[in-house]
Amino acid sequence: xxxxxxxxxxxxxxxxxxxxxxxxxxxxxxxxxxxxxxxxxxxxxxxxxxxxxxxxxxxxxxxxxxxxxxxxxxxxxxxxxxxxxxxxxxxxxxxxxxxxxxxxxxxxxxxxxxxxxxxxxxxxxxxxxxxxxxxxxxxxxxxxxxxxxxxxxxxxxxxxxxxxxxxxxxxxxxxxxxxxxxxxxxxxxxxxxxxxxxxxxxxxxxxxxxxxxxxxxxxxxxxxxxxxxxxxxxxxxxxxxxxxxxxxxxxxxxxxxxxxxxxxxxxxxxxxxxx
Amino acid sequence: xxxxxxxxxxxxxxxxxxxxxxxxxxxxxxxxxxxxxxxxxxxxxxxxxxxxxxxxxxxxxxxxxxxxxxxxxxxxxxxxxxxxxxxxxxxxxxxxxxxxxxxxxxxxxxxxxxxxxxxxxxxxxxxxxxxxxxxxxxxxxxxxxxxxxxxxxxxxxxxxxxxxxxxxxxxxxxxxxxxxxxxxxxxxxxxxxxxxxxxxxxxxxxxxxxxxxxxxxxxxxxxxxxxxxxxxxxxxxxxxxxxxxxxxxxxxxxxxxxxxxxxxxxxxxxxxxxxxxxxxxxxxxxxxxxxxxxxxxxxxxxxxxxxxxxxxxxxxxxxxxxxxxxxxxxxxxxxxxxxxxxxxxxxxxxxxxxxxxxxxxxxxxxxxxxxxxxxxxxxxxxxxxxxxxxxxxxxxxxxxxxxxxxxxxxxxxxxxxxxxxxxxxxxxxxxxxxxxxxxxxxxxxxxxxxxxxxxxxxxxxxxxxxxxxxxxxxxxxxxxxxxxxxxxxxxxxxxxxxxxxxxxxxxxxxxxxxxxxxxxxxxxxxxxxxxxxxxxxxxxxxxxxxxxxxxxxxxxxxxxxxxxxxxxxxxxxxxxxx
Numbered sequence: 001x002x003x004x005x006x007x008x009x010x011x012x013x014x015x016x017x018x019x020x021x022x023x024x025x026x027x028x029x030x031x032x033x034x035x036x037x038x039x040x041x042x043x044x045x046x047x048x049x050x051x052x053x054x055x056x057x058x059x060x061x062x063x064x065x066x067x068x069x070x071x072x073x074x075x076x077x078x079x080x081x082x083x084x085x086x087x088x089x090x091x092x093x094x095x096x097x098x099x100x101x102x103x104x105x106x107x108x109x110x111x112x113x114x115x116x117x118x119x120x121x122x123x124x125x126x127x128x129x130x131x132x133x134x135x136x137x138x139x140x141x142x143x144x145x146x147x148x149x150x151x152x153x154x155x156x157x158x159x160x161x162x163x164x165x166x167x168x169x170x171x172x173x174x175x176x177x178x179x180x181x182x183x184x185x186x187x188x189x190x191x192x193x194x195x196x197x198x199x200x201x202x203x204x205x206x207x208x209x210x211x212x213x214x215x216x217x218x219x220x221x222x223x224x225x226x227x228x229x230x231x232x233x234x235x236x237x238x239x240x241x242x243x244x245x246x247x248x249x250x251x252x253x254x255x256x257x258x259x260x261x262x263x264x265x266x267x268x269x270x271x272x273x274x275x
Numbered sequence: 276x277x278x279x280x281x282x283x284x285x286x287x288x289x290x291x292x293x294x295x296x297x298x299x300x301x302x303x304x305x306x307x308x309x310x311x312x313x314x315x316x317x318x319x320x321x322x323x324x325x326x327x328x329x330x331x332x333x334x335x336x337x338x339x340x341x342x343x344x345x346x347x348x349x350x351x352x353x354x355x356x357x358x359x360x361x362x363x364x365x366x367x368x369x370x371x372x373x374x375x376x377x378x379x380x381x382x383x384x385x386x387x388x389x390x391x392x393x394x395x396x397x398x399x400x401x402x403x404x405x406x407x408x409x410x411x412x413x414x415x416x417x418x419x420x421x422x423x424x425x426x427x428x429x430x431x432x433x434x435x436x437x438x439x440x441x442x443x444x445x446x447x448x449x450x451x452x453x454x455x456x457x458x459x460x461x462x463x464x465x466x467x468x469x470x471x472x473x474x475x476x477x478x479x480x481x482x483x484x485x486x487x488x489x490x491x492x493x494x495x496x497x498x499x500x501x502x503x504x505x506x507x508x509x510x511x512x513x514x515x516x517x518x519x520x521x522x523x524x525x526x527x528x529x530x531x532x533x534x535x536x537x538x539x540x541x542x543x544x545x546x547x548x549x550x551x552x553x554x555x556x557x558x559x560x561x562x563x564x565x566x567x568x569x570x571x572x573x574x575x576x577x578x579x580x581x582x583x584x585x586x587x588x589x590x591x592x593x594x595x596x597x598x599x600x601x602x603x604x605x606x607x608x609x610x611x612x613x614x615x616x617x618x619x620x621x622x623x624x625x626x627x628x629x630x631x632x633x634x635x636x637x638x639x640x641x642x643x644x645x646x647x648x649x650x651x652x653x654x655x656x657x658x659x660x661x662x663x664x665x666x667x668x669x670x671x672x673x674x675x676x677x678x679x680x681x682x683x684x685x686x687x688x689x690x691x692x693x694x695x696x697x698x699x700x701x702x703x704x705x706x707x708x709x710x711x712x713x714x715x716x717x718x719x720x721x722x723x724x725x726x727x728x729x730x731x732x733x734x735x736x737x738x739x740x741x742x743x744x745x746x747x748x749x750x751x752x753x754x755x756x757x758x759x760x761x762x763x764x765x766x767x768x769x770x771x772x773x774x775x776x777x778x779x780x781x782x783x784x785x786x787x788x789x790x791x792x793x794x795x796x797x798x799x800x801x802x803x804x805x806x807x808x809x810x811x812x813x814x815x816x817x818x819x820x821x822x823x824x825x826x827x828x829x830x831x832x833x834x835x836x837x838x839x840x841x842x843x844x845x846x847x848x849x850x851x852x853x
Binding site: 015043044045047048049052059060063064065066067068069070072073076077078079080081082083084085087088105106108109258260261262263264266269270273274275 | 310313314480481482483487491494495499500502519520521522523524525526528530531532534535536538539540541542543544545546547548550564565567568572655694695696697698699700701702703704705706713714
């Protein structure tokens, strides 16, 4: 008898999400479990790693191994895990504050280290868990936060441009309101050998109700994508309005993974000290 | 001046300092001298001191050798070998001389600084530069070394073997020139200074630095993954480990910062590989949040902290025992964990191995407090002891239907599943959680897990290795970490004077074995707590734990100057007793 194909629900845990009704992250969770089912991933061979924030609660909602660490350090924990356990499929999930602000340095170095993992950033341009402060991707004039009553006055962080400059080999953008496209992007990202970065526009209904309007703004890239040409990718990303979706850049760079066969016994190493 | 006096062959050994400006080769000469002493069967210790410059700064090698184990540097130096006089004043505090000392120097280096003439030391002039310039590419440090070997009573053959050993990587030409320079210095003046009989070649001798010893202990403990960020004075641990981890099938990842390195080793340990990082004070400060994550998620990790002068950037190249407070109290929340400190270079193998194994077995964090003086010193020692226990992480390989990662058990240790194990899936979390690992803010779950994390440490039997205790009598010196060396020397000198003293050198600082410590203090009329920091961190910790009687006294001296035996002896003198 043939083994039945896995279904998305097989990858969901029995823990109820803390997210607000209508949160974009529900759609990301659904798309991720669909992608896992599509790829037929063996649950126990998957580790989902995150930091802190609304979206970083995701690992507990997936029925796989998970690590819900501290704010900004998801990519570091994931890199150590992947270095020690290359056999695992490592998926990292988080938000824009976690990944681009407090964890910004790890984002840069994960892009250039190019370990085989997928990094999903659910970008809602706001800190939701701390009740609505501006994040690095918030527009400078957004003044709804009491902490920045005049807006931040600081230009937005451009995640795709930074990822490209830092050396990422797979850069995509999806939208929580386009779940079937998002599932496809996540499948490609997980399949990509190396560091795959997927920015997901995933609106916050509570602190950014204006993001309901994304539905009218989001559109596919019109260019012939993905490209392997870094210059072309840079031009597209710089000209982009931040609301276009699709895989922008996909190229195979050498994957960094320490794998050393054991050559000696520990007692052999002690000889250097003998006198 | 006491030109013709020969120091008697005491078991205090012989102390030599070699100083010079950057590139003069003071440290290389020191290494060769130490290795030659090892060839002759001596034990020994070499510490280094350097100015703050990256390159080109003055440096000094301080060596003490003896037929017996050498625990620390002495109060004074028998011999100063000055390759030149540049910036010598920077070392004046670190190299005390007296009328019993001898200074070897080159008349071509200019006038002897008044600072050094005032102590009445004998001066012996050797034309280092003239001899060296007579050889193609001749180095004056080798000439000086030859002259020093005569003063130390070390045989030329041992010196030659040691030159070959230390310089072998530099090519045959360099070795041959060095040997000729050495011979010129050796044959210039045949008056030895001391006659400690050479014990002759000994079996079972090791030459190792403290940083190497920590690295070896880590490997013996089972560490196969390291992530770390370079920092003085811990980098040598990482540089020693990197190629050796590779040969053992493991790896070292150079992280982008210490925030990354602690989280990387947590990730790797979650994957089942015993993991460690090494750092110094500023790096440890950055790692503290990650340590809490490892502790609460019960993911074992070990951090070696090679202490230097603090706070902030402090004195990066010099030693201090001032990170005890951050190691004990740095974490927010109620966060019981392990803090250990090696008592010597020889002990660093055991202590680091034990620290890793305890972290693995107890599924918690182990902090190992080494320091610059221990880490960057080289010792000739008897082969170091190992941890005889084989403690391992409890791993659940075939979980049943209702696997609970944080199950409450008799010993409060719950077997952990590793990724890849069917039926054992859970999400490790820095959030408080219930026995399944599900996040929980319920009071009952919090109390249950706090108790679990505390009691697994409290109930564990750490055996007799929590401290080294020696000596009897009614006076006791309590110390910790590398200061154990100088304190043991003090006890030895007291015994020579017919006075008894007990030494308690704490290896396991947390959890404190309070009852055992109080037992060891029974009947003591005078208690002195000795440590190398400004605030008396151990003294206050022991008081807070109720381990000390009110009469106990503190001798806390900050770095960078080493604690010297004489300073401690003075504190024990009757007029200083209450």
